Amino acid sequence: MISKTLMAASTRPIILAILSRGEDYGYNIIQKVKDISGGHLEWTYGMLYPVLQRMEMDDLIASKWKLSGKSRPRRYYTITGKGRKELASELISWRNIWQALTRLAKPIPAED
């Protein structure tokens, strides 16, 4: 089970990562996260939109309404230039954290 804090901290980079592969809409983003994480990351659907709104306010993503195949309008999100930069720096941060964590978690060598 992933803690609430870690979940909250990872939401924005994950959304940016998904959108960096191409435009997408809300429900699909949730499904993709679920699939990719093998069910470990399961978001409350309703929380997504406030996050998306906030990211849009911060100019990380942009949105527009489009008619999808099912003849229902959907809001499609795309990543902006600023969003890409943010994603790159987030990746570095996460990698650094991951490296530090894995190194520390190795068995401690016995003292000579």
Next chain:
Amino acid sequence: MFDLEKEIKKWKKSLQKHEVFEDGLIADVEFLLRDAYEDQRQAGLPEEAAFRQAVSLVGTAESIAAEYNKNRLVMLNRRSPLRPGRFMPALIWNYIKTALRSIRRQKGYSFINISGLAIGLAACMLIVLWVVDEWSFDRFNINAGQIYRVYYDESAKRESSTSVLTPPPMAAALKRDFPEVIKATRFGWWRKPLVTYKDKSFNEPGYRNADPDFFDIFSFPLVKGDPETVFSNPYSVVLTEKTAAKYFGQEDPIGKILTVNNTFDVIVTGIIRNESLNSSLEFDLLSPFEIILKEFIGEEHRENWGFNSFATFVMLEPSASAENLNQKLTGYLKKYDDEDTNKLVLQPLTDIHLFSNLGHDLSNRGDIKYVWIFSVLAVLVLLIACVNFMNLTTARSANRAKEVGLRKVVGANRPQLIRQFFGESVLMALFALVIALFLLEFLLPLFNTLSGKQLTSAWLNNPALLLGFIGLALLTGIFSGSYPALFLSSFQSVRILKGTMSSSGANPLFRKVLVIFQFSLSVFLIIGTLIISRQLSYIRNIDLGFNREHIIHLSIHGELHGKYGAIRERFLQNPDVLHVTASMTLPVDIQGSPGTPEWEGKPPDAKMEIKADFVDYDYIETFEISLVEGRSFSREYATDPETAFIVNEEAVRRMGLEKPVVGKRFGFWDIDGQIIGVMKDAHFQSLRQKIDPLVFKMFPPWLRRMYVKFRSDNVSGTLASLEKTWKEMNLGYPFEYRFLDEDFHDLYSSEERLEKIFKSFAALAVFIACLGLFGLASFIAEQRTKEIGIRKVLGSSTAGIVALLNREFLKWIAAATLIAWPIAYFTMHAWIQKFAYRADIEIWVFLLSAAIGLGVAMLTVSLQTLRAARANPADSLKQE
């Protein structure tokens, strides 16, 4: 049967309860729910179960709303992209246009505002001119900061006694003994000499004498003559331009000879221009001081340290400190006179005009008290005008409310609106300034008679003064605009535009306070005026105990003194002349004293200072002084000129003499005589003083003033025939006389001036306050037009409506009166204490002030309310 659309609608409604869910956001969440529902259906759940599952996946309305709310807070904290700039030049023209429009649209109110401010400003500007003039005294001297007058402080001997009169040797001694004294001069006069040039001769009360250093110390500009050499000859004289013109007309005065007292000549060596100078030292002719020693008092007084009759001025080195020198001067006089314990003190030249109150001081002094009284009164009048402005502007604020609302809606913030309204009031004040400058020209002559000055519109060529006036106007604008600006800008646009704002304008309580303040001031000034005029009329009409009517007096100095007897005889031949007598000082203010007299039965330790005057036969008769005992001086008693004394009742009381007083031994100095008469107590001094013990003694050599009492029916004829007699006698002196009554009034000239000032300022204050009241009354009448219409339709009478409208004002004015009364009472009570004899402050003065205040206010208000009450109700009711 499960209805999906109905369920979704219901679910959406639960979202709508939360403010943060705008329509677009709800659509977002709705599509999310639909996607989730479809997925659940595909997973095989039945309709209703699939819906419940989707709802729980999406989350509760509260939790989603909370998230959105966080975003909203972030959004609100960020700068709005619509925020207007701090300063928008494009709007200035709009502001000016709006201001001019509101002035134009409300002509009446604008007139009241601007004219009130203009009058207030004009009054203030007059005072500024006057204060500047008072302060400028003696400052034209380039070395003003280094010049000091030396005076005696005799408080060691007698309580609070000072004198500016110093002896002849002092100036030279100071210069010799103190290196920091670089220049020193004596300045003074000895009697009023007669000056003759050919056939022109004048008594010259403005003839002064000084030492050659005078021209180095003071900066009187010499138009002709060299300051280094004008006084090289002790028998020289420097004239002012005016005096030179009087004697020589167009001729060049330099080198001309003037004869003084028909005994010695002086040569004109210089001409001074002093007409426009504000100087404490006044003179028309100036000669070297040596003349006084050689021709008047005698050379033996050159080193007489007891001959205290002249002023001494010194100039210190620029670096010297007056304080240090003052310390050195303590005990200095002992060097020249073992017994002299008096202190010498330096007084800065620039203090003489406004801050000096020393014994025997120069006559043309100002008084810092008047500077304060004038200034305070002017500020009060301006305040009343400012209050008018505040009151009318806020009262009519409803008219501007829509503008404020609209400006706010399209992005104006409060500071901008405040600046706009300040701008408007400053604009008004500047209009008022222009009018005030015209008013100033018109009022200056009037003010000059009030203040006894010759002020001119100096602002025209004095940029500093003009800037000062503009500054004053700006300040007035900002002050009077402060409340309206803060008030108008505080309107809430929502309330204005919804129309839920009351149309009564500003906080009516505040307005009431302002009106009450105005009228308190007005009533205060009215009471002040009444009490001052009452005291003055009391003084004018009080029975002085002697008759001063139809008496002229002439100076009998120099040779005239010897001819007094002959003149007297000739004058008495005139059938209209009743009495001729003489004395040393004028009977309106006898201050001389020989100290403590001796009397029969005097206890050894008794002390009584007695005032004395030296008189001639017929003195008692001329002034119709009543005697309670004994007789007047008489030619029938040969000893009268030597040993006879007439004392007043107060002296008898203080000496503790028993009746009969006549015949008792009495004397002072070394005269041993007796009392021949006791006169009733009379006011031979200013009424500020209590009646002192007084004695009259005959002493022919000291007679200086001759009095002529004549019949009242032919004053000008008598005077003409007296002048003719005078000329026939070929006395060599001009016939110059003054009425005793004038001298009596001169004693109270400062009070008379105060009365005039109070009168004018009270009138101004009442006028401006009424202007404001008029505006306010018309505003209220206008507001209640409909009410008045309805009342009339229902049968109310015009009088009833006027009474209704006036009632409110009546309450305000009554409150103002009640506030003003105690303040006025205490202030005027304190003022009147300086008179030993005073009119009581009576209740009717206060009632009258209230009646005047109320009367004028009601008249003003009724002008408006009557018009409103008379209006045809059909006109006011048919609208809407």
